[in-house]
Amino acid sequence: MLVRLRRLLAALSAGALTLTLSASAASAAPVRARVHAPVCVVWSGHLRCTPWHRVDTWARTPSVLVASWRPWSSQPTIVATAAWFNARSTLLALYPGYKVPGPSALDRGPEMVPPSARGSLLATFNGGFYEVDAAGGFFAHQTLYAPMRRGLATVVRYRSGRVDVMTWTGGPRPPATVVLARQNLPLLVAAGRPTPASADNAAWGLTLYGAPAVWRSALGVDASGNLVYAAAPNLTSSMLAALMVQLHCVRAMELDINPEWPVLITYGGPGAAGATMQTPNPNQIPTRYLAVSTKDFFALYATRTPGAPQPW
Numbered sequence: 001m002l003v004r005l006r007r008l009l010a011a012l013s014a015g016a017l018t019l020t021l022s023a024s025a026a027s028a029a030p031v032r033a034r035v036h037a038p039v040c041v042v043w044s045g046h047l048r049c050t051p052w053h054r055v056d057t058w059a060r061t062p063s064v065l066v067a068s069w070r071p072w073s074s075q076p077t078i079v080a081t082a083a084w085f086n087a088r089s090t091l092l093a094l095y096p097g098y099k100v101p102g103p104s105a106l107d108r109g110p111e112m113v114p115p116s117a118r119g120s121l122l123a124t125f126n127g128g129f130y131e132v133d134a135a136g137g138f139f140a141h142q143t144l145y146a147p148m149r150r151g152l153a154t155v156v157r158y159r160s161g162r163v164d165v166m167t168w169t170g171g172p173r174p175p176a177t178v179v180l181a182r183q184n185l186p187l188l189v190a191a192g193r194p195t196p197a198s199a200d201n202a203a204w205g206l207t208l209y210g211a212p213a214v215w216r217s218a219l220g221v222d223a224s225g226n227l228v229y230a231a232a233p234n235l236t237s238s239m240l241a242a243l244m245v246q247l248h249c250v251r252a253m254e255l256d257i258n259p260e261w262p263v264l265i266t267y268g269g270p271g272a273a274g275a276t277m278q279t280p281n282p283n284q285i286p287t288r289y290l291a292v293s294t295k296d297f298f299a300l301y302a303t304r305t306p307g308a309p310q311p312w
Helices: 002-012 115-120 237-246
Strands: 017-021 031-035 039-043 046-050 064-069 080-085 090-095 121-126 138-140 143-146 153-158 163-167 178-183 187-190 214-221 227-235 251-257 264-269 273-277 297-302
Touching: 039 064, 039 237, 046 064, 064 264, 080 121, 080 264, 090 138, 090 178, 115 121, 115 297, 121 214, 121 251, 153 251, 163 187, 163 214, 163 251, 187 237, 214 237, 227 237, 237 251
Parallel strands: none
Antiparallel strands: 017 031, 039 046, 064 080, 080 227, 090 297, 121 264, 121 297, 138 143, 138 178, 153 163, 153 178, 187 251, 214 227, 214 251, 264 273
């Protein structure tokens, strides 16, 4: 039986599925969206699959799907939360906070979601480490706040609108084709598998009180080029890598860790209405990025032109 379950899991991880989602009240016809396969785990000898559910029913196109599940039967108290972002109907933006990137005379922008852009705001989520904890490149709004470093994991958005999570192989300044780049440590997942480095827990950030398992978050990309965010409490680096593999990511990078930082917020209507924390993190609030932020963060907007400049 376990052999059959493993074969089914392998089949599910092979790619995306086409699901029929309920349309918004403005449209009577169902909308078909290309999304991730369900999140499936073997639990006490049985296959448990968690479907994704849409949280942006007000938007023209299904673009943000969320799932929460228990990744391991051996640790049933851990509940993970993930979001799938449709790269074809969204615009990914990166904003500095007032402490990250580090000290600089460069324009830091609004340090929050710009009020003028909130009409199309779908989701926000945390960025990466302080530079003093892990040096890495930071490029947004045509401004290089910190030089790119070869060999580090990098989330990138290109002028074409394409997004990716990859190992940086270029120089210290991104080419003209790149509009956004944020680095944080090396890749956690590559070629759909945890990297060997992911097993070295001490290499993935200083944890609160030195605890090996803490809140951790990650960002990955699936085989179709869509982004996947995930966060959960009580994770080691290897557990986080395994989590992103469960989510069918072909590549993934760690974002911020420790209780204060990981958060995924979605918005139930235009103008940042109905802000909802999808991650059950008691150290965060739903309005986290609607006011000036300490650290950098990502925002996701509904758009018909994914290659457009980010709101500033």
